[in-house]
Amino acid sequence: MGGYIPEEILESIRLRADIVQVISGYVNLQKRGRNYVGTCPFHQETDPSFTVTPEKQIFYCFGCHNGGNVFKFIMLQHQVSFPEAVKILGEKVGVAVPEGYSPKVKERLRRGEKVWRINALARDYFHAVLMEHPAAAAAREYLAGRGLTPEIIKRFGLGFAPGDWDALIKFMQNKGVGVRDLVEVGLAVQGERKAYDRFRSRLMFPIADIQGKVVGFGGRVLGDGTPKYLNTPETEFFSKGKVLYGLDRARQHIREAGYAIITEGYMDAITAHQFGITNTVASLGTSLTREHGRLLVNYAREIIIAYDADAAGVAATIRGLDILQELGCRIRVLSLPEGKDPDEFLRKRGVEAWRRQVETAVSLVEFKLQVALEKYKNVSTSKEAVLEEVLPSLAAMNGELEKNEAIKLVASRLYTSYHAVAEQLRRFSNNQPKIGINSDKIAKNKHNIIRKNRINFGERAEYGLLKLMLEDTSVIDSVTGALPGNFFRDSFCNKVYEIMLNIYKHPSYASSVLFDYLEEEHQQKLGMLLMEPVPGEDVEGMMAGYINAIKRRQLLEYRDKLIAALAEAEKSGNREEMVRILHEIKIAEKP
Structure with a gap:
C-alpha cells in the first residue's frame, strides 16, 4: 500500500500527524491512563470501546475490531483510498504530496479538486455580487432586516446569484471553467438548446464539508418564486444526507460545550452563531440520516433538536430522533413557543431566553x-x-x-x-430481533475477546514471539539469529514478519508503519495483537520459551518427514538408505 507515494513523504507526515490530535478532530476522546477512549465512529455503540494509544500511534476498537495507524483512520473516516488519506493528512500537517498515484486514484482526486476549486470560485463570485452589485440591493436589505452583521455574512460566505440566465457561466468561462464542468458540479443545467445557471435571483449559502471545502450550495429565493429553497443536486461529492451545514465551524465548539444543537435551516444556524451559540448546525431542511448521526457522535453524544414548532417541523423532528438514539446519543427536544423557528425566536427573545429553552428541553421519551x-x-x-x-x-x-x-x-x-x-x-x-454488536459487553471484556481470538489465530508460540518483536525491535535480531529464514506457518505472522525484516532497521521504523503494507484482514489482527498487553516482564525468558517451542515443532516436522522417507526406503528394500534415515531420526529425537 505504501508504494504509491515516496517513503520520505509518508515519514514526514507520520512525524507531524500525532494520532491523538488527528482523531480528536473527529471523535470525542477522554484520557484514561496512557490511552484515550471514545465512542467508535465506525459502528453503533453506547459504551466507549474505541481506544487510541499515543505511544504506539495506533487506534483499535474492541467492538468492531477496526484498527490501524493514522492513515488507516482517515481511510475509514472519509471512505477513501490510502493515497487519498495521505493527501488529506498532508494538507492537515503542511506536507505537500506529489501526484504519484495510480491512474484511477489520480483521476478521482483530480475530479475532487476540480469540484472544490469550481465551488470556491462560485462562492467568491456570489459573495462579491452580494456585497457590491446593484442587483443584490434587495438581498442586502433582506439580510439587514434579518439582523445579520457584515462579519457573520463574511464568515459564512453568503452570496447572491444574479437573475441573468448565464451570469455565472460567463464569469466562469473567463476563469477558464467550461460549461460541461459547471453542469457536472451542479452549478449549471443543460437545456435543450444551451446551458443556463441553476441558481438565479437567489440568496446563496455555500455548504462545506467537515474540512471546510465547499461541496455545494443552497439558494433561497427572494420574493414569491418557487421553490423557496434550491440545493445543488446529488453528486459524487455532495449529498444532503451526508453533510451538516456549519459543522466545519461548529465541531470544536460542540466538543467544548458537550452537546450539539441541530436546527432545520441555514438562517437558524447562522443566527445562532451570531448570538454566540456556536455549537449549532443545520440539517439542510431534510430528515436526519444515520450519516448525520455518525458525524455528530464524533464530537458529542448529547444532541438537542431545535426544529420549527409547526406541524411539519414536528414531523421532521420525529423522523430523525430514533436514528440518533440508535447511535447512542442522548436526545432532547427543544419546542419553541408560538410556532417560532430558532432564527425568529433568537432575534425577538434574545440569547438568555434561548438558554432557558435549552435548559428545559425535554427528553426523547417525553x-x-x-x-x-x-x-x-x-x-x-x-x-x-x-x-x-x-x-x-x-x-x-x-x-x-x-x-x-x-x-x-x-x-x-x-x-x-x-x-x-x-x-x-x-x-x-x-419480540425484537437481536441485531448488531453488543458493544457494552465487549467493552467490559476486551482482553478475554483478544485471548479468544488469539487462540484462533494459530500456534501460541508464533503469536507470542511476534508480539515481543512488535513491542521491542531488539528482539528481532535475537530471533533472526536463532531461527533463520521466515519460519512462521501462520499466514498473518508470516506476512508481518516478512515486512518487518525489510523495514525494521530503518531509523524511523515503528510497529504502526506495518499497517500501511497489510490487507484489511491482517490489519485487524495486527491491531488486536498490538493492543494486548505483554503477558509478563521476563521478555528474555518468554522469547527463549517461544523460540524453543518453534524449534521443537520444526524438529518434529522434520522427524515426521524422515519417518515417511523410512517407510518408502523399507518398501523399496533400500537397506543402506534405511540405516541412514534411522540415524537421522535418532539425532532428531535427542533433547
Missing part, C-alpha cells in the same frame, strides 16, 4: 409522549396507542437508571402502574 397524547386524545384505545409510540425509545435506552425514570414518566402520564409499562416493554423487547 417529547414522543406529548406528541402521541395529542395525536390520540380522542381515541378510545389511546393508552395502548400512546404506549406503542414510546416503547421503541424505551427499549433503545441503555442506562438502567435513565430507563427506569422514563418508565415512571410514561406510567404517570398514562395513569397506569410502573409494572404495567415495564411488562409491556419486556414483551416488546423480547
Whole structure:
C-alpha cells in the first residue's frame, strides 16, 4: 500500500500527524491512563470501546475490531483510498504530496479538486455580487432586516446569484471553467438548446464539508418564486444526507460545550452563531440520516433538536430522533413557543431566553409522549396507542437508571402502574430481533475477546514471539539469529514478519508503519495483537520459551518427514538408505 507515494513523504507526515490530535478532530476522546477512549465512529455503540494509544500511534476498537495507524483512520473516516488519506493528512500537517498515484486514484482526486476549486470560485463570485452589485440591493436589505452583521455574512460566505440566465457561466468561462464542468458540479443545467445557471435571483449559502471545502450550495429565493429553497443536486461529492451545514465551524465548539444543537435551516444556524451559540448546525431542511448521526457522535453524544414548532417541523423532528438514539446519543427536544423557528425566536427573545429553552428541553421519551397524547386524545384505545409510540425509545435506552425514570414518566402520564409499562416493554423487547454488536459487553471484556481470538489465530508460540518483536525491535535480531529464514506457518505472522525484516532497521521504523503494507484482514489482527498487553516482564525468558517451542515443532516436522522417507526406503528394500534415515531420526529425537 505504501508504494504509491515516496517513503520520505509518508515519514514526514507520520512525524507531524500525532494520532491523538488527528482523531480528536473527529471523535470525542477522554484520557484514561496512557490511552484515550471514545465512542467508535465506525459502528453503533453506547459504551466507549474505541481506544487510541499515543505511544504506539495506533487506534483499535474492541467492538468492531477496526484498527490501524493514522492513515488507516482517515481511510475509514472519509471512505477513501490510502493515497487519498495521505493527501488529506498532508494538507492537515503542511506536507505537500506529489501526484504519484495510480491512474484511477489520480483521476478521482483530480475530479475532487476540480469540484472544490469550481465551488470556491462560485462562492467568491456570489459573495462579491452580494456585497457590491446593484442587483443584490434587495438581498442586502433582506439580510439587514434579518439582523445579520457584515462579519457573520463574511464568515459564512453568503452570496447572491444574479437573475441573468448565464451570469455565472460567463464569469466562469473567463476563469477558464467550461460549461460541461459547471453542469457536472451542479452549478449549471443543460437545456435543450444551451446551458443556463441553476441558481438565479437567489440568496446563496455555500455548504462545506467537515474540512471546510465547499461541496455545494443552497439558494433561497427572494420574493414569491418557487421553490423557496434550491440545493445543488446529488453528486459524487455532495449529498444532503451526508453533510451538516456549519459543522466545519461548529465541531470544536460542540466538543467544548458537550452537546450539539441541530436546527432545520441555514438562517437558524447562522443566527445562532451570531448570538454566540456556536455549537449549532443545520440539517439542510431534510430528515436526519444515520450519516448525520455518525458525524455528530464524533464530537458529542448529547444532541438537542431545535426544529420549527409547526406541524411539519414536528414531523421532521420525529423522523430523525430514533436514528440518533440508535447511535447512542442522548436526545432532547427543544419546542419553541408560538410556532417560532430558532432564527425568529433568537432575534425577538434574545440569547438568555434561548438558554432557558435549552435548559428545559425535554427528553426523547417525553417529547414522543406529548406528541402521541395529542395525536390520540380522542381515541378510545389511546393508552395502548400512546404506549406503542414510546416503547421503541424505551427499549433503545441503555442506562438502567435513565430507563427506569422514563418508565415512571410514561406510567404517570398514562395513569397506569410502573409494572404495567415495564411488562409491556419486556414483551416488546423480547419480540425484537437481536441485531448488531453488543458493544457494552465487549467493552467490559476486551482482553478475554483478544485471548479468544488469539487462540484462533494459530500456534501460541508464533503469536507470542511476534508480539515481543512488535513491542521491542531488539528482539528481532535475537530471533533472526536463532531461527533463520521466515519460519512462521501462520499466514498473518508470516506476512508481518516478512515486512518487518525489510523495514525494521530503518531509523524511523515503528510497529504502526506495518499497517500501511497489510490487507484489511491482517490489519485487524495486527491491531488486536498490538493492543494486548505483554503477558509478563521476563521478555528474555518468554522469547527463549517461544523460540524453543518453534524449534521443537520444526524438529518434529522434520522427524515426521524422515519417518515417511523410512517407510518408502523399507518398501523399496533400500537397506543402506534405511540405516541412514534411522540415524537421522535418532539425532532428531535427542533433547
